Amino acid sequence: MTPEELEAFKAAFEMHQAMNVEVFYWWCTAIMFMIHAGFLAYEIGASRVKNALASGMKNILTLAVVVPTFYFFGWWIYNAFPGGLIPIDASGALPWSTSMGPDVTDMGTGIFWAAFAMFGATTGSILSGAVIERIRMSAYLILTIVVGSGVWILAGAWGWHPDGWLLLDLGYHDVGASGVVHAVAGFFALGVLINLGPRIGKFVNGKAMAIVPHNLPMALIGLMMIIVGFFGFLGGCIIFNGGDTGWTTIYGNPTNLSAFAFNTLMGFSGGVIGAYLASREPFMTMSGGLAGIITVAAGLDVYYPGLTFFLAVVGGITMPMVGKFVEKCGIDDAVGAVAVHGWCGFLGVVLVGIFAAGYPSVPEGAPDITFFGQLLGAVIMCVTGFIPGYAISLLLKKMGMLRVPPKVEAAGLDLVEIPAIPYPERVPSRDIVEGTIPADAAGLPANGVLGS
Structure with missing residues (x-):
């Protein structure tokens, strides 16, 4: 083989390596769409019939609003704020830069942007389940843009970016996004729920009432679909490098699928x-699959699988307990998002500090993993999510924009916000279910339909 032929062969090999990287993240992004199909199905199932389509539409619109806003400013936030709240130059991530469009010489930016945009949409879907059946669609979309294209990616800049201050100062380790996605989104949802308030009839004389899903099998199928999507999500958290490097985590330390x-x-x-074991309840049992993965996600690259199993059992056992505690505090988290994502995300980051303390960080000069670094990092993730969730929802509440009026909630959001009927060939279910306020108290006629 002549030197010219060898050089041509090398160039072709490098091109195919770059194309393989693109193909990998292309399919990770496609599989992540299953997460949102799952959220759509399980939130429709978890809602009452009168709110089914409104819950589904929220999930469709989540993707529609996060994708463009993440393009226009979310990706720039990730590149501009690794050092804290003071931006650095990230002109290459601005929407009018060459890299933010078709460019045959750039085979990385678009696919990484797409994967991160799907992470952002996931944070919105986490919020979506918690607030079903009483939030205004407009308020939800505002909050989703904030968490999906702003808050979580700021946390990602701190804890995932190669120059992120949590990594360089604390040795923060969170390869599967237990903190930067799940803890942030879960505690953002908690802040919103405090201002949003419980659904009508959820608490009677301080006692929590059961508001049961109208289609539990659909909810269970939706949760299983989310698990399928998680394989794309976690695949997007691993770096497919060309050449001799092979697979690494987002921090650069060696790992593999x-x-x-x-x-x-x-x-x-x-x-x-x-x-x-903790609940015996189907919805909580299936949610435990999510809880278990989130509990171990931060340390997927370092845990022994036997240890992983027992840590996930702990996450699965404690998740329903945290959910009940949140409920006892008078907070109506309709699907347990605070417990599944907030608590288990926090726990996942802290557990790395317990079981992987001393593991070296790859960036030169970064400290090894420590319990203190992981604990502080987990707290920062929770606070980063909670403060804007609480503050912005409080502002929306003061402006009368956060929650639908009581008569609309009692009649069902589908009647007001969605011009369609979910099950037109079935006998309509009661608009006012047992344990909620009677129709006359809500200012409705006996059939619960506005304008009758």
Whole structure:
């Protein structure tokens, strides 16, 4: 082989390596769409019939508003704020830069932007389930843009970016986004729920009433679809490098898909078993699969799978307990998002500090993983989510924009916001369910339909 032929062969090989990177993240992004199909299905199922389509439309619109806003400013935030709240030059991430459009010489920016945009949409969907059946669509979309294209990616800049201050100062380790996605979104949802208030009839004389899903099988199928989507989500958290480097975590330390496969499946199984032991309830048991994966996600690259299973069992057992505690505080989290994502995300980051303390960080000069660094990092993630969630929802509440009026809530959001009927061939279910206020108290006629 002549030197010219060798050089041509090398160039072709490098081109195919770059194309393989693109293909990998292309399919990770496609699989992540299953997360949102799952959220749509399980939130429709978890709602009462009168709110089913409104819950579904929120999930469709989540993707529609996060994708463009993440393009116009979310990706810039990630690149501009690794050092804190003072931006650095990130002109290459501005929407009018060359890299933010078709460019045959750039085979990375678009696919990484797409994967991160899907992470952002996931934070919005986490919020969506918690607030079903009483939030205004407009308020929800405002809050979704804030968390999906602003808050979580700021946390990502701090804890994921190669120059992120949490990484360089604390040795923060969170390869599967337990903190930067789940803890942030879960505590953002908590801040919103405090101002949003419970659904009508959820608490009677201080006692929590059950407002049951209208289609539990659909909710369970939706949760299983989210698990499928998680394989795309976690695949997007691993770096497919060309050349001799191979797979690394987002921090640059060596890993591979086998490590993620071992620990993702063990996390799912442990979470389901733990939640079943703690609750015996189908929805909580299936939610335990999410709880287990989130509990171990931060350390997918370093955990022994046997340890992963037991840590996930702990996450699955404690998740329903935290959910009940949140409910006892008078907070109506309709799907347990605060417990599943907020608590388990926080727990996942802290557990790395317990079981992987001393593991070296790859960026030169970054400290090793420590318990203190992980604990402080987890607290920062929770606070970063909670403060804007609480503050912006409080502002919307003061402006009368956060929650639908009581008569609309009692009649059902579908009648007001969605010009369609979910099950037109079925006998209509009662608009006012047992345990909620009677129709006359809500200013409605007996059939619960406005304008009758």
